[in-house]
Amino acid sequence: MHLGVPDASGLVSSAAANHTLLLSCGIDGETSRATLQLARAFPETVRAFVGVHPSEAAGAKPLRWLGGALEKASGLGEVGLDPKYSEKGAKSDQMKVLLAQLQTAERHRRPVQVHSRDAERECLDALGGFRLGPVLMHWFQREELLSETLGRGYFVSFGPALLYSRKLQRMAGKCDPGQVLTETDSPVSYTPLGGISGPSLLPSVVFKLAELWGHRFEDARATVAGNAMLFLGEPEKG
Numbered sequence: 507m508h509l510g511v512p513d514a515s516g517l518v519s520s521a522a523a524n525h526t527l528l529l530s531c532g533i534d535g536e537t538s539r540a541t542l543q544l545a546r547a548f549p550e551t552v553r554a555f556v557g558v559h560p561s562e563a564a565g566a567k568p569l570r571w572l573g574g575a576l577e578k579a580s581g582l583g584e585v586g587l588d589p590k591y592s593e594k595g596a597k598s599d600q601m602k603v604l605l606a607q608l609q610t611a612e613r614h615r616r617p618v619q620v621h622s623r624d625a626e627r628e629c630l631d632a633l634g635g636f637r638l639g640p641v642l643m644h645w646f647q648r649e650e651l652l653s654e655t656l657g658r659g660y661f662v663s664f665g666p667a668l669l670y671s672r673k674l675q676r677m678a679g680k681c682d683p684g685q686v687l688t689e690t691d692s693p694v695s696y697t698p699l700g701g702i703s704g705p706s707l708l709p710s711v712v713f714k715l716a717e718l719w720g721h722r723f724e725d726a727r728a729t730v731a732g733n734a735m736l737f738l739g740e741p742e743k744g
Contacts, residue, residue, distance in 0.1 A: 520705070524705070524706075526705045528551055533561065534566070535572075538556035542575065542579060554579045555617075556572065557582045557583050557585045558572075558603050558607065559584050560585070569606055573613070582616050585620060605635075611636070611638055616639055620641060621645075639739070640736065645667075646662045649676070663689040664686065666703075678715060685733070686733060687730060688712060690708065713726075
């Protein structure tokens, strides 16, 4: 989830009651500090990722704060490129901010969560220039690049749109289950699902994955939970 979710503490409490682990992402320095505070307040339920989202990259302040924040965080994210917000080219603010953040993640060997909407090729090329820890391609949608992405050992995540998108269902069916994570992208809501959002949708996403893979629900749940712990570098908790 991204900070800005209404009643974040209530959402965290609900997730804790359902034994759901939340990954909370900052989008800039201020929200990254806030998500670290949230993770400290709920250490059993929340993992904090820090960084500058592409929506905040244009004119972003110097990233001197990032190294210190990343030392306290579980990972870097959500970072990447997205032409919806500003120019994504080689000399753009988005690209400069992304490369600087990947360099910091490389030094700290932290997991990286990548936003690549309409910039999948550029993000993959940028990632290839660094020796990184685990990489998650959040809501990855370029089907023709899926094989390359999985071949690099990256994780991909599927959210509630999997319940109605035939393209995403087709992509999920092609994935090695050991490289798949689930997400809600909260506070994003889903009109085809009645406008609802949040972690309560995750069991339905896992159920759909189980159906696509021909697995039992409990087996798919255990696979996704284990993948999450591997991505976070906490395999002993899987």
